[in-house]
Amino acid sequence: MVATLLHETPLRGGDVTDGVVRVGDTVRRPKSPSTPAVHALLRHLEAAGFAGAPRVVGFDEFDREVITYIPGSCGITVHNVAEDGLRSLAGLLRGFHDATEGFSAQGWVEGSNDDRAPEVIGHCDLRPENTIFHRGSAVALIDFDQARPTTRLFDVVTTLRHWAPIADPLDRHPLLRGVDVGARLRLFCDAYGLPPRDRRRLLDLARLRFHRSYDVMRKRADQGGAWAAMWAGGAGERIRRAAAWLDVHEDELHAHLV
Incomplete structure (x- = not known):
């Protein structure tokens, strides 16, 4: 049991999990059905020597999970979206995938996915809000609530x-x-080291992901809560617009990949 003695500072940025706070050098988060699987993953990453993820500390007196706080910035900034930032993010994701090969655990969330057999554990929600940067380089991934077995390409x-x-x-x-x-x-793709066979399939899988994530989000929105708020805020429309934009620009994007 980890006692809470210091001031709590709310941490914002995520769309789904409420009640996330910083307490000293730790982050406190409400438990969820995925917490056991996420903690098993984080412990595996620590044992594997992967530095780009929080460490599990335990639970506090309010039964919140306690993980280490990783200093840095997140979100979209001039430095974070620059080429060097994007290149470092690809390297960080590759290191994460490499560290999860062969790891398995029960209790993963369900969501949109590839049809091929899982190769790694994917973060599956690596938005700017879930990526920690330091001096323009991606140094850590946070918020693994959507993590699940998948292919490298899907992530x-x-x-x-x-x-x-x-x-x-x-x-x-x-x-x-x-x-x-x-x-x-x-x-x-160059920085990650994605092979040609995956690059040729990347845009087709992006289209499949759009269709499946639309269906998954719509079903989750029916249950109410944060997912319903996201849906009401136009999440479905944004997915549809992204799919339509991809249809129009697919040929020019594909030319860069192959």
Whole structure:
């Protein structure tokens, strides 16, 4: 049991989990059905020597999970979305995937996924809010609530959805509105070391992910709570616009990949 003696500072940025606070050098989060699987994963990553994830401390007197706080910045900034930032993110994701090969545990969440056999544990929600940067380099992944067994390519696609980004310019952050998406896809895939067979399949899998994530989010929204709020805020429409934008620009994006 970890006692809470210091001031609690709310941490914001996530769409689904409420009640996340910083207490000293730790983060306290409400338990969820995925907590046991996530803790097993984080302990595995620590044992494997992967430095880019929080460490499990335990639970506090309010039965909240306690993990270590990782200093740095998150979200979209000029430095974080620059080429060096994107390149470092690809390397961090590759290191995470390599560290999870062969790991298995029960209790993973269900969500949109690839049809192929799982190869690794994917983060599956590597948005800017879930990536910690230090001096323009990605140093850690946080918030593993959506993690699950999947393929490397599916997690790459999910990451590029936000970081390339594969999205209608209407829905992009102003700093990403005018970027060359195809060039950013190529840069990330090069830095990750994605093989040609996966690059040829990347856009098809992105389209499949759009359709499946739309269905998954709509079903979760029916249950109410944060998912319903996201849906009411236009999440479904943004997915549809991203899929339509991909249909229009697929050929030019594919040319960068192959």
